[in-house]
Amino acid sequence: MSNAMRTPAGAINVERYQGAVAEGRFRRLWNANAPGYLFLLPWLIGFFGLTLGPALISLYLSFTDFDMLQSPRWVGMANYVRIATADPKFSAAMHVTLTYVVFSVPFKLTFALLVAMALNRGLRGLTFYRAIFYLPSLLGGSVAIAVLWRQLFASDGLVNAALSQVGIEGPSWISHPNYSIYTLVALSVWQFGSPMIIFLAGLRQIPQDMYEAASLDGASKFRQFYKITLPLLTPVIFFNAVVQTIDAFKAFTPAFIISGGTGGPINSTLFYTLYLYQEAFGNFRMGYASALAWILVLIIAVFTAFSFLTSRYWVHYDD
């Protein structure tokens, strides 16, 4: 070996030797990690192929004029400038979406928490109820539910039939611009299943002896809720609030189905994502729609960052 090192050929040999060592290490590493990479592969493909790749392409497209049939044409900031200065539909869509977020998230969380607390009482057949209450969330995005909602809130729907029993003649909730958004809020609140399950898990984490001690000290049920349940649940509430807010910003299907894709009547159900969709696929403005999408990403990021920044003042972690 030492002989070989002196000759030029030997130097190559050394490299080969080092290469062989590296190869060996590579093989060892590979052998150790291969199953891991193999199991990661579906996610990796999904992440790079279906999430990161398209996201970067859409970022590029947001600076272009792209009609999906011809190649994109670079227009710089023009799309963003139009959004900021000359697009009344943008502000209309923003208004509708913010209304939806502001109403649907708190109501949904409150409702989910109430049901979770009711279910937490060691009810008989608990799993059954859990499944039943979760069902709407599973069906949530489906066309059938949106169609059902039309049946409920149309002028001759069930809601008005019930109202007419007490002498009130209701409008066609779903097709009246003043009310239509709230029927969609109601639809979202009804789909309280997934935050409820998470609340239920959170409630289970609270030690029972705390309640026992509190009731020995004479604390009322309401006081127990206010002083024990709520503070110990804040991490879960925080999590649910962030997730539900992001979801609400991205809501699309119900409005699409119920308004037939128009966002009507009079833009009252023109969710941000619905407008984005109209621009992209209805009007062949994929570049502009991409810019709209990135604005939405920005808005969601700001909201989420804000939640995290304020969380330190109200979220209590058990340590």
Next chain:
Amino acid sequence: MSLRVSRRNFVAGGATLLSLSALGTSALAQEKRLRLLWWGSQPRADRTNKVSQLYQTKNAGTSITGEFLGWGDYWPRLATQVAGRNAPDVIQMDYRYIVQYARRGALAPLESYMPAKLNLDDFDKAQIEGGSVDGHLYGVSLGANSAATVLNTTAFKEAGVDLPTQATTWDEFARMGAEITKAGKRKGMFGLADGSGGEPLFENWLRQRGKALYTADGKIGFGVDDASEWYDMWAKFREAGACVPADIQALDKNDIETNTVSLGKSAAGFAHSNQFVAYQAMNKDKLALTNYMRIKADSKGGHYRKPSMFFSVSAQSKAIDLAVDYINFFVKNPEAVLLLDVERGIPESAAMREVVAAKLDENGKVALAYVSGLGDLAGKLPPPPPAGAGEGELMLRNIAEQVGFGQLSPADGGKQLVTEITQILARG
């Protein structure tokens, strides 16, 4: 070191994926396979699939797969597929979109196949024109139709109101509508649908005034006065109870299933003649077709015979010859034409029209009689609408709703419509 490993691994994985996908496309690209895409409901799908089966039995070794969607979902899907280089070979195309798709190079020009492989000799000349853009044929018309009023004759009879005739004016029609509403024979039923947001209606009305929606060079074809008067006319109808209130009309998603006639909310509604078969299938009462009303008893009609839809061939198709042959079969084979009936409109080929006419059932006859009996109500086919016409249609409806819900006066509505459409067209 581990980075190098994962990168190499990644590249290898990518190569495998690539070769896999290449396998997939080459398998799909066999020349004996055709993919079709159309919009419509189940009855149309059944007819179309039967024709495809017939074609396959007559042309051994070919395989034809078809997909269909509702109108609203159809265009996004098509645009995505074309952009993704995955367009179907045979595409159902509408008059509204043919220019956009053709000018952007998504469709294959077909005139070179005529007349040997695509024989349109006995086609209505005007309808061949309708499928042409910049001198090339991009679409073969599958039938002719015309905009029409659908009447629930049972509801008219119950209310003791005579059906409108070809001479009925809008004012008379509104009086009829108000009478039906007032008669109140059915709970929640009004006389007429609210047509203020319906583009075919507005266009018809404009044409009777000698105007148009769009000019041949893609500009707006009407003025503020026209639009304001239009909205004002419907506001008066609404006030008189002749047509449904705005919150009922807003349920209409511009398809057969949610039209106020289908929902039982009005005795008369607005549609297209080739939809009559489907309307009748959905309604227990006996329906009839008539024209849109006249502005004055002596005013010329604003109707025209429109290619109800085309078959176009994708420029990306690897089987253009087969696609052309299929389309030729679709419009010229008597067996196929009988299967199709007049569901996509009255056949354009004179010979096929005779084949169908001999075997039509009652509902088919209604549509045929209506389109061929338009007489002086039918005028020239307007030029294909410019890019942005889809947005214009939504705008007409949006403003109609604002007027309907009392958020905008008819005069302001007219002003706004003209401003918005002018801007939309400028944006292109």
